[in-house]
Amino acid sequence: MAGQRMDGGEAGDSPRRDPAQGERRGSVQAERDVNGRYRWSLKAPNGRIVAVSGSVHEDAVQAWQAFEELRGAVPGFVVRITHVRDGIGWVWMVPAPRGALAARSHRAYERYATCQNAYRRFVALLETPGAVQVPLSADEF
Template identity: 60%
Template sequence: MDASGRGHTAAGARRGGFRAERAADGRYRWQLKAPNGRVVAITPAAFESAGEAERGFDGLRAGADELTARITHVRDGIGWVWVIPGSRNLPEVRSSRAYERYATCQNAFRRFVVLLSKQPPRELHEPAGPLRRTDGR
């Protein structure tokens, strides 16, 4: 957790990098920030824990070279967003904002893939299970 108690930030990732945060409904989502601090991509609040969000991010990071996006026009407003579809065609991750031009949106997705592939693997922490004595008591 960070100092505000609202999120989990990777060490040294104050301005850029991965961040898992708790949504208002109690579920978790992750976001990826560029080195300048701008949020590049976000996920829906679909994870039960920060650890699950980290595992989802790491799975996407591991396959960054194979990612393809669907670029679509926003429903209410002007612009384009990129979306990486997940299971059942629901968004796995999407751009954090709409882009005025289609080509700018394409370039933003390419920059996301480069940024994602540069992220270090997550140190995945499994929740501690119940302690069991080894002496049979």
């Protein structure tokens, strides 16, 4: 997938550092899918993808709006951890209203407890002020 970071960088760039704090931050990217639609992905400060959007969006702005809605809904999250259909592992999912999927883990985890911890890290990243570098306007896409 070709992508562009929602903080203005390119998809392959390393995570941005906050010059005021001198530390790395996570980032959000809008990536174009093979069908031409967009998904957001959330990267941790270490550069690993933590979560991806559960649904596709017509453009990068809609993907960004969906991510912002997700950040605002953190206190009401209900997580579903389930075994993958084919293969070995566990994945976490955050359902959206009306049965859609708001977010999901980027990969399957071998152990249930590891999957739980990955979900907790995802929530902590969303809840921590300044932990995710976000664009200031739609022009930065």
